[in-house]
Amino acid sequence: MRTIAVLNHKGGVGKTTFCGSTAQALALIGFRVLVIDNDSQHNLSSMLGVGVKHPNIRDVYIADNSTAPSQLLKSVRKTDIPGLHIITSCRDLSDSDVPHNTHLKNALQTCSLGRFYDYLLIDNAPGIDHLQASAIIASDEIFVPTELKQFAVDGIAEMELTLRERYPDGARITKIVPNFYKNVKRQNSFIAALSKLFPGRVTETSIPFDSVFDELVTDNKILFLHRLYSKGAACYIKLVHELFNLDEDTVWEQVKGKRDNKIKDDARKRLTARKIDGGMS
Template sequence: MKTYSILNCKGGVGKTTLTACIAQALSLTGLRVLVIDNDMQHNLSIMLARNEERPTIKDIYRAPSLGFASQTLFKAIKPTDLPNLNIILSAPDLTHTDVHDQLILKKCMGYCRLDRFYNYILIDNPPGMDNLQLASIYASDGIIVPTELSHFALRGISDMNNLLTKKYSKACPITKIVPNFFRNKGRHRDYLAKLNQMFPGRVTETVIPYDPVFDQLVTERKILFLHYLSSRVTSYYVKLMHELFDLDEDKMWRVTLKNEKVRLADKAVCLV
């Protein structure tokens, strides 16, 4: 089992959408995935959960003991519309002060032996770097950083990397940086080249272009690999899944097309 924090100290870079899309892609290929919404905006919960109910990640953090926190974690795992994908919801009143032990997620995941049930755990995080993000990082094997391409975005990743290596030396490293919302114009190309210079070997070759479909995924609770196969961004995500998780691209397309046929057949039956 591998656990990844989806993290960037800067907001508005597509962390939640990236988390949802890669989690759905992994689950559609047959892998078992748990996503944890560690963000008080709880947008991932809105996108993926069938309904919002307690317990949530806040209840895990506020549990009085490791045993109680671990029991709460099991109770907090909820189904989504995909059979291999589960979620632990967030709460709108979640704050960094709810985290009394920065290692509690790591301890709970070990205590519960979640590796028996899941291939991957993905943790979506709010902007910034405080107890919430540190609880996620200490429970993770690596950090995936989605970023836009701008001066402040690159500066923010550099500052975050310095913070992780100098102040939080026991934290997991930045595994991959995913350029997001790319527009093929001069300034974006320049920032992409600079990002590769700053973090050689850690920037994905796949660059996710800007696409209005991302807004529809959020507002309509749709699944990229089922409802928007014709979108140009889908092919980029298939390549990204190969880069991040070594998934076979041809297999991903076969599985995706098969699931799409099943979905359309079910839809046709419902219309009869």
């Protein structure tokens, strides 16, 4: 199981949208995916249509070492996409809930989740404190979505230094994903600066600025099921191909096939429900 922390100590850079969209794509391709909402704002839990459930990730943190693994397994919930599961968060989650920074890693290892999942993605709140440290230490690598502004570029460089100093045995930044991209000279210069600072780690694919992402949140829709032919979905297909070394054409065909099948299944369910309602009236 490949474990990835989605992290940036700056807020508003699109971490949750990136984590949720990437997880959805991987599951639609056919991988078994678990995501952990490690943020008290619990936006990932809402994005994936599950909401706050109990037990959740906070219950894992506040459990003692002997019961944390069982709490973790009890916290796993299904989403509307087959193969994609989530451990939700809640508004009460805080850094003070973390007894020690290896608590989450120990619980994950005890559960041997690699038997059940191919990928684990951990979404994090802005900052680097105990909650983020738990994800860093539990992960194999870190993906950093970023906006293309000077403060964001400077912040990633500082974040890498902080990671090395505070968590010498923790995961390292392997990929930096430009987000909210517009093809203008200034943003292209920031991509060039990032590529110079982090050679080989900045993705060639950038996530475009696209209103479709806000529409999906408002309408509670799924990018690859309801807006597959949008610019945003096309870029995520390319990004998943790049991040996970997958064939782009195969990714597209698998996602499209799963989308078409789900649309047919939903239509059949609606038809069945109407027949049942008609028979009862």
